[in-house]
Amino acid sequence: MNETQALSALAALAHPQRLRVFRALVVAGPAGLLPSVLADRLGVARNTLSFHLKTLAHAGLVTIEQQGRNLIYRAEYGHMNDLIGYLTEHCCEGGSCEVSAFPPCAS
Amino acid sequence: MNETQALSALAALAHPQRLRVFRALVVAGPAGLLPSVLADRLGVARNTLSFHLKTLAHAGLVTIEQQGRNLIYRAEYGHMNDLIGYLTEHCCEGGSCEVSAFPPCAS
DNA sequence: ACATTAATTCAATGATCGTTGTACTATCGA
DNA sequence: TCGATAGTACAACGATCATTGAATTAATGT
Numbered sequence: 001m002n003e004t005q006a007l008s009a010l011a012a013l014a015h016p017q018r019l020r021v022f023r024a025l026v027v028a029g030p031a032g033l034l035p036s037v038l039a040d041r042l043g044v045a046r047n048t049l050s051f052h053l054k055t056l057a058h059a060g061l062v063t064i065e066q067q068g069r070n071l072i073y074r075a076e077y078g079h080m081n082d083l084i085g086y087l088t089e090h091c092c093e094g095g096s097c098e099v100s101a102f103p104p105c106a107s
Numbered sequence: 108m109n110e111t112q113a114l115s116a117l118a119a120l121a122h123p124q125r126l127r128v129f130r131a132l133v134v135a136g137p138a139g140l141l142p143s144v145l146a147d148r149l150g151v152a153r154n155t156l157s158f159h160l161k162t163l164a165h166a167g168l169v170t171i172e173q174q175g176r177n178l179i180y181r182a183e184y185g186h187m188n189d190l191i192g193y194l195t196e197h198c199c200e201g202g203s204c205e206v207s208a209f210p211p212c213a214s
Numbered sequence: 215a216c217a218t219t220a221a222t223t224c225a226a227t228g229a230t231c232g233t234t235g236t237a238c239t240a241t242c243g244a
Numbered sequence: 245t246c247g248a249t250a251g252t253a254c255a256a257c258g259a260t261c262a263t264t265g266a267a268t269t270a271a272t273g274t
């Protein structure tokens with residue numbers, strides 16, 4: 001994780017609809033969710049949601065798997081873990097801090 | 108931590124200079140840093156830095172303590188911890204996930 | 215009191231981001 | 245093949261954000 005990646009991830013999450021999408025995917029776990037389900041659940045237009053999912057995917061926070069004409073989006077826990085690590089790096093100049101990890105989530 | 112607070116914190120971090128400021132404060136630990144030190148170290152104009160620090164403070168990610176004409180900025184580890192908790196809430200529908208915590212950092 | 219330093223505030227400009235509507239590609243079922 | 249559905253791509257407008265310069269407040273040292 002470098003600065004560019006961290007900024008990309010943070011900017012991707014710093015938006016109401018994208019944050020809701022990501023949290024929904026985190027809750028969904030390895031099963032993932034389809035764009036249509038997300039669009040219905042969050043009340044977002046399909047093209048708008050597509051734009052936001054693209055932003056999240058480009059930031060490495062979600063993965064895409066194609067199944068027929070459906071796409072399955074999943075939260076990318078490893079990348080989120082890297083982000084947390086980046087934010088807590090060298091905490092307190094190595095004093096009494098241990099950096100915690102985002103769980104692998106039923107992998 | 109609610110959605111508004113999470114968005115505020117994420118938006119505050121999703122900026123190159125603010126991210127560097129926050130990381131510098133995390134590294135500095137409880138000692139904190141002065142705006143002038145940050146401005147010199149990061150090569151940012153004072154008024155610009157002031158604007159960014161205000162954004163971070165408003166998001167609850169840093170605290171301010173006044174000492175004479177100096178201000179001491181410190182990373183607010185508790186708030187960062189809450190943010191991580193918010194992002195990982197209900198992970199995998201309560202499956203095998205445990206939410207990790209940002210360390211209290213030599214408190 | 216005066217000059218100096220620390221830091222903030224404000225207004226204005228330029229740049230970036232988000233939404234919407236439309237068009238497009240691809241897959242499925244009959 | 246035809247129609248319907250899933251999802252994406254693109255252009256344009258409106259809104260939001262970041263930087264800059266100048267002015268301001270407050271504390272320090274002489």
